[in-house]
Amino acid sequence: MRAQLARIDAVLVQAVIAAALSFAHLHDVASAAGQDGWKAWAYPVSVDLLLVAAWRRLRTGDSKAAGWCWFVIALAASLGANIATAGLLDLNHVPAWLRILVAGWPAVAFLGGTLLAHSAPPRRELAQENGRESVPVDEQEGDQEDAPDPVPELPSPSATASASTPPTPVSVPAALVDHARKVATEHHARTGTAIDTTTLRARLGVPMPLADAIAAQL
Structure with missing residues (x-):
């Protein structure tokens, strides 16, 4: 346990120093490039934050190409600054191209951070849960809108009537007639034609005699 803690402490100390x-x-x-005061301290913060954001994108597994692109840009900025201070450049006489790069870095960092933080996820994401695929909520709502509205259950007419006795008129509740009228209006608006008895029966889920009685009242 002590050996493991010692290794962790050594790694943390090394990370803090680096x-x-x-x-x-x-x-x-x-x-040295002319960014004095608080602006000079903000540059390392923006470089490190862009590096962390790009690394996080690589760890999530989404849009790895964008993650690698901005990770390389931030790493190049960090390594370039470290190499520049090694004596390869005279920081007392910074060349114009380095001043341009330093001055343009905030715009580059802002663009990269915005793209990494606000990239839209894929619209269709299917995940298997308990052996079944879960459909996004917006598609479920669209399926529910296409389904017919539920209707109250009605007792089926008697099938044991005598052949000599005239058929008893089917009684249709007023609520069912109102619902059927709405279904017929929606069908006419969508197709431009009046709804037929077969389609009305399928939409309402009622027996054919009852569908005939409803159609007669529409």
């Missing part, structure tokens, strides 16, 4: 040195190098380059 981050502090890289932060200081970025600050020195920004300051």
